[in-house]
Amino acid sequence: MEGDFSRVMVDLENGPVSPTVTLVREKSTRRWRLCGALLAMALCVSAALFFTWHSKDQDHFEKADEIQHTLRQLSGNRKAAIHLEGEYNTYGDYKSSVEWTDDEGQGFSQGGLKLNNNEIVIPQMGLYFIYSQVSFHVSCKADPKHPNQDMVHLSNTVTRWSPSYGTEDNKEYQTLLNSVRTVCKKSSNSETASEGKWYNAVYMGAVFSLEKGDRLRTVTENRLLPHLESGAGKNFFGVFAL
Incomplete structure (x- = not known):
């Protein structure tokens, strides 16, 4: 209350x-x-x-x-590639082969591939596309030394040496690529060889599995070297990684 x-x-x-x-x-x-x-x-x-x-x-x-x-x-990781241009130099260091260079014309090298002693050196194991071309300018007149010869064989070869083959002192090269062209064949209505000059390019290319330290070189017959053409884009040799 x-x-x-x-x-x-x-x-x-x-x-x-x-x-x-x-x-x-x-x-x-x-x-x-x-x-x-x-x-x-x-x-x-x-x-x-x-x-x-x-x-x-x-x-x-x-x-x-x-x-x-x-x-x-x-x-930073440019693909490995090299492209060489070549000519026959009677006064150079390689009188028995095409002389290659990577600093003239369209020549270049990158990604570890390099030219050393006229050979391409592979920087690491992998798949590579190898290609080469040589161009010839040959006479098709009858050769006094071979009067019965009715054709001329042109060839181009790429060989490989690998550390797995043997030591540096005993280099045995194996053939990777080889191509042969035949020119100067007699015509059907003539018994003598074709007159004048023949121009022909021998090209080849293929993919190969290569190892680190492999060396690649080209081989051209000595009798054909004096007939090698000169000029940009006529003779080249290259490799690029896949």
Whole structure:
């Protein structure tokens, strides 16, 4: 009873509470709660957007770094290739073969393949495409030394020496490529050999499995070397890795 009496006295001192005032207080309370909820939601959305942007930005930088790394690898790991141009030089160091060079005309070397002692040196084991061409300008007049010869055989050969074959002191080369062309054949209505000059190119190429340290060279018959043509694109020898 005493508690109830105290509450009545407080209400009387403060005056009667209007229903309108109560409603306004409730609306104000709900408004503040709604504002608080909206503020909390806005903070959550902002945080989510920030982390999403940061993650995408990080992914972008990682992808950019990956692309740059790939480009560096591609630029640094050039495919092994070599292309040589050649001629017959009676005053050079290789009087019994075509003399090859990688610094004239379209000649070049990269990726470890190199020219050494007129031979191509293989830098590492793998599959390689080997190709070669020599061009000849031969006379088809009857040869006084061989009056009954009615044709001339032109040939081109690529040979290989490998460390697995033996030692440096006993180099035995094995034939990888060989091609032969026949020219100067008598015509059907003539008993003598064709007159004038014959131009002919002997080309060949194929894929081989080679080992590190293998050496490749070309072989041309000595009798044919003086008939070798000179000029850009006439004689070449090359290798490239697959």
